[in-house]
Amino acid sequence: MRFLLVEDSDDLAASVASRLAMDGHGVDRAATLAEAREFLESAPYDLILLDISMPDGDGRDFLARERGARRETPVIMMTASASVGDRVSTLDQGADDYITKPFDFAELQARCRAVLRRHAGAADSRRHYAGFIFDALSATITVGDELRELRARELRLLEILLSRPGQTFSKPHLIDRLFSFDEEVSDNAIEVYVGRLRRKLDGSGARLETLRGVGYRLIPE
Amino acid sequence: MTPAGAALPAGISLRRRLVWQFLVLSLLLVVALFFTVRFAAERASRASQDAVLGAAVISVGDGIRAVDDGLELDLPHATFSMLGAMGQERIFYSLAIGSRLVTGYEGLPPPPEVPGDLSPVFWSADYRASRLRLAAITRRVLLDNRMAEIVVVLGQTRYGQAAIARDTARSAVWIGLGFLLLAVPVALFAARAVIRPVDRLAAAVTRRGPQDLRPVRDPTPRELVPLVGALNGFIARLRGALQLAETFIFEAAHRIRTPLSLVRNEAEMALAETSDEATRQRLRRMVRAIGESSRSANQILDHAMVLYRSDQFAAAPFDLAALTASVLRAVAPLAEMRDIEIAAQGLDRPCPLHGDERMIEVALRNILDNALKYSASEGRITLRLYQADGMAHLSVQDAGRGLAKGDSDLTGRFRRGSNVGDVVGSGLGLTIVREVAAAHGGSFDLRPGPEKGACATLSLALP
Numbered sequence: 001m002r003f004l005l006v007e008d009s010d011d012l013a014a015s016v017a018s019r020l021a022m023d024g025h026g027v028d029r030a031a032t033l034a035e036a037r038e039f040l041e042s043a044p045y046d047l048i049l050l051d052i053s054m055p056d057g058d059g060r061d062f063l064a065r066e067r068g069a070r071r072e073t074p075v076i077m078m079t080a081s082a083s084v085g086d087r088v089s090t091l092d093q094g095a096d097d098y099i100t101k102p103f104d105f106a107e108l109q110a111r112c113r114a115v116l117r118r119h120a121g122a123a124d125s126r127r128h129y130a131g132f133i134f135d136a137l138s139a140t141i142t143v144g145d146e147l148r149e150l151r152a153r154e155l156r157l158l159e160i161l162l163s164r165p166g167q168t169f170s171k172p173h174l175i176d177r178l179f180s181f182d183e184e185v186s187d188n189a190i191e192v193y194v195g196r197l198r199r200k201l202d203g204s205g206a207r208l209e210t211l212r213g214v215g216y217r218l219i220p221e
Numbered sequence: 222m223t224p225a226g227a228a229l230p231a232g233i234s235l236r237r238r239l240v241w242q243f244l245v246l247s248l249l250l251v252v253a254l255f256f257t258v259r260f261a262a263e264r265a266s267r268a269s270q271d272a273v274l275g276a277a278v279i280s281v282g283d284g285i286r287a288v289d290d291g292l293e294l295d296l297p298h299a300t301f302s303m304l305g306a307m308g309q310e311r312i313f314y315s316l317a318i319g320s321r322l323v324t325g326y327e328g329l330p331p332p333p334e335v336p337g338d339l340s341p342v343f344w345s346a347d348y349r350a351s352r353l354r355l356a357a358i359t360r361r362v363l364l365d366n367r368m369a370e371i372v373v374v375l376g377q378t379r380y381g382q383a384a385i386a387r388d389t390a391r392s393a394v395w396i397g398l399g400f401l402l403l404a405v406p407v408a409l410f411a412a413r414a415v416i417r418p419v420d421r422l423a424a425a426v427t428r429r430g431p432q433d434l435r436p437v438r439d440p441t442p443r444e445l446v447p448l449v450g451a452l453n454g455f456i457a458r459l460r461g462a463l464q465l466a467e468t469f470i471f472e473a474a475h476r477i478r479t480p481l482s483l484v485r486n487e488a489e490m491a492l493a494e495t496s497d498e499a500t501r502q503r504l505r506r507m508v509r510a511i512g513e514s515s516r517s518a519n520q521i522l523d524h525a526m527v528l529y530r531s532d533q534f535a536a537a538p539f540d541l542a543a544l545t546a547s548v549l550r551a552v553a554p555l556a557e558m559r560d561i562e563i564a565a566q567g568l569d570r571p572c573p574l575h576g577d578e579r580m581i582e583v584a585l586r587n588i589l590d591n592a593l594k595y596s597a598s599e600g601r602i603t604l605r606l607y608q609a610d611g612m613a614h615l616s617v618q619d620a621g622r623g624l625a626k627g628d629s630d631l632t633g634r635f636r637r638g639s640n641v642g643d644v645v646g647s648g649l650g651l652t653i654v655r656e657v658a659a660a661h662g663g664s665f666d667l668r669p670g671p672e673k674g675a676c677a678t679l680s681l682a683l684p
Contacts, residue, residue: 012482084526097554101478152557176505
């Protein structure tokens with residue numbers, strides 16, 4: 001997926017962009033609304049992450065102009081304002097969703113996924129690996145003719161493993177990315193999802209390998 | 222929801238003052254009318270009496286003739302009978318030459334000046350305990366070869382005239398009193414008509430919603446324009462101050478939350494990159510603390526908003542089913558993150574309510590946040606919207622850990638359950654919900670679910 005990140009803070013933009021890149025997304029970053037306009041004219045994007053407070057104007061006005069010109073690229077607003085009124089006004093301007101800073105990155109991912117799924121059709125979210133096709137938006141893998149549905153955490157796990165096939169991911173690392181930091185999670189919790197994903201990948205030509213004491217990795221059989 | 226002005230110490234009442242002024246003025250007018258009428262009546266009656274008396278005294282004068290052995294007076298009977306016909310009046314006359322009485326009544330009051338022989342002199346005086354109107358004329362007669370000046374005086378009592386004047390004045394008093402009686406409702410009506418624009422203006426300002434800071438544009442009588450101008454000036458200053466405060470809060474939030482967002486993000490990234498367990502624990506605590514600060518800030522803002530809007534309650538019709546559906550859409554990604562399924566029932570038909578939609582939205586978000594927070598992964602939340610006993614009930618049933626024994630009331634400010642130490646929370650969420658319910662005259666109930674978990678029910682009166 002190709003994202004346009006419109007955010008005036010260089011540090012935050014760099015940080016969010018590298019997180020999105022970890023998930024395998026391509027990210028362009030605009031530091032001003034004018035720059036954002038240029039990016040949008042030069043290339044199609046699947047999703048815009050738009051900060052409300054920009055140095056050269058209000059992100060909501062920018063969004064209203066985009067929608068007024070019938071440019072329907074999905075937009076998630078990022079804002080420092082937590083008020084219901086601001087949220088409602090943002091959605092009224094045509095935003096697809098809204099996230100309040102400081103945000104949980106997992107929540108941003110979940111919201112991106114939900115918005116992209118609603119706009120699915122144009123974007124090709126399918127990916128081939130070994131002997132299966134993975135569709136992150138519809139949360140399915142296709143093995144041969146068989147369509148298998150993934151639950152959210154199985155999907156996240158597969159996404160992470162597929163972002164660097166063959167690389168080993170440690171248990172704590174996977175826990176951090178699968179669970180909210182608000183939850184207290186035992187180290188064994190991950191094994192449940194690994195077990196389930198392994199069953200779903202049965203016969204797919206890929207194998208979820210456990211490296212005892214080190215972690216997990218996805219390799220072709 | 223009383224208008225703020227009700228508590229003001231009441232000063233003078235303009236309406237009462239107007240009524241009193243009007244009535245006092247009317248009373249003065251009535252008194253003036255009485256005296257005017259009486260004066261006019263007296264003058265009119267005196268004028269008519271003078272006309273008759275004048276004619277009579279002239280005709281008496283004409284009846285004086287000099288004869289050989291003196292004077293002969295031919296009293297004109299027609300004249301006297303005419304004078305006598307005016308009520309029960311008595312008539313007095315005298316003829317005198319110099320100070321010598323020739324004939325008639327003795328001691329009649331003398332004229333104030335020497336009367337001419339063409340136009341009579343008129344005056345009033347008392348005679349024999351009666352008030353008289355008198356007329357006198359001088360007649361010249363050749364007597365003993367000398368010109369004698371005979372002064373003829375004719376007087377008439379004024380009983381009838383006085384009675385007419387009295388009657389007229391009395392009628393004037395009755396008319397005046399009637400007028401005064403009529404003036405009371407007229408005064409009340411006029412005062413109300415004068416005050417009505419003020420009332421209308423007050424009502425227009427009172428009716429306004431808490432966010433309505435437009436200048437007052439209602440039609441205003443010219444005399445109230447300075448007041449409305451001052452009010453509009455004040456509204457404009459207030460709007461300016463509020464905008465400044467809003468801009469400030471917005472800007473401050475942006476300046477604080479953007480770096481906080483960066484800190485959180487960086488900490489999450491550092492977590493992904495480090496394998497040292499002690500460092501990981503520290504980073505996790507950091508991320509949790511940031512999450513907690515942001516959640517608390519959001520809830521404090523929500524709480525302040527709910528308090529403010531309860532105070533400035535502005536109700537409007539809205540559809541609870543549609544609102545619930547939109548809140549569900551907003552929290553759906555959060556539920557999905559943890560594979561929690563939210564089953565909603567009863568949202569397919571509209572549930573029209575009357576209230577503050579923004580407040581209800583905040584309450585719904587807090588109920589659902591709470592249910593999500595305490596639900597286990599892959600848990601199930603059942604949301605039900607139904608109507609019973611004239612109320613709309615929205616119940617949210619989770620399958621989480623439920624309530625600890627003894628935690629009967631968790632809706633107090635900063636109160637948290639005794640079994641939730643491991644979950645981030647501010648203790649404000651349920652307070653907000655309860656306050657929103659109270660502001661709408663509804664209720665909020667949190668009780669253990671039928672098997673496990675907790676069931677939160679928000680009940681609001683149907684319109």
